[in-house]
Amino acid sequence: MGKLVSTLFVTLDGVYQAPGGPQEDTRGDFTHGGWSFPYADEDFGRFMGEVFTRPGAFLLGRRTYDIFATYWPKVTDPGDPVASRLNSLPKYVPSSTLTDPGWAGTTVLSGDLAEEVTAVKERTEGEVQVHGSGALVGSLLALDLVDTLHLLTFPVVLGSGFRLFREGAVPTAFEHAGGSVTGAGVSIQTYDLKGRPEYGEFGLPEDA
Secondary structure, rough: OOOOOEEEEOOOOOOOOOOOOOOOOOOHOOOOOOOHHHHHOOHHHHHHHHOOOOEEEEEHHHHHHHHHOOOOOOOOOOOHHHHHHHHHHHEEOOOOOOOOOOOOEEEEEEHHHHHOOOOOOOHOOOOOEOOOOHHHHHHHHHHHOOOOEEEEOOOOOOOOOOOOOOOOOOOOEEEEEEEEEEOOOOOEEEEEEEOOOOOOOOOOEEEE
């Protein structure tokens, strides 16, 4: 059974919207698209290259799928570690509106999200990778379906845009599984799902 692994780029104020370019996602009159670009150094590229050595399949939100599908099929270099895997491995898209995907190897998941994604995990060798797809990741976290979260936090505050952890998110505890900081200042941290948070209280010393 494959692990579901999410890799997400966020700002210091938790925004995941349109990291890759100005026109990637302008919903809500978002004008800050492309905010991750200045930080894409060798350390960043090395980490992402390692991530793409482990997928067995991809699970993508509808918007991320549309963005990827207009770009990656055009990258035909067999030596490109990202394109070669995205173009050849199975891709799954939860959607009620996508009916005729043009990207080869795509399966639309139109039923119950928990059941469909669990089935994908069960039949996949290697990681089921979710890239971007912040809204989908929020739903998967609420269903306890995410096994590992690679959270890349970029040293920028935008003040607007769609945020990963919104009001009403399911309380969730994680276990830190490793991390690093790139030369450009991107904090790359890996968390494994642990369960529900635990709580306590800092009391005064008994002799106070």
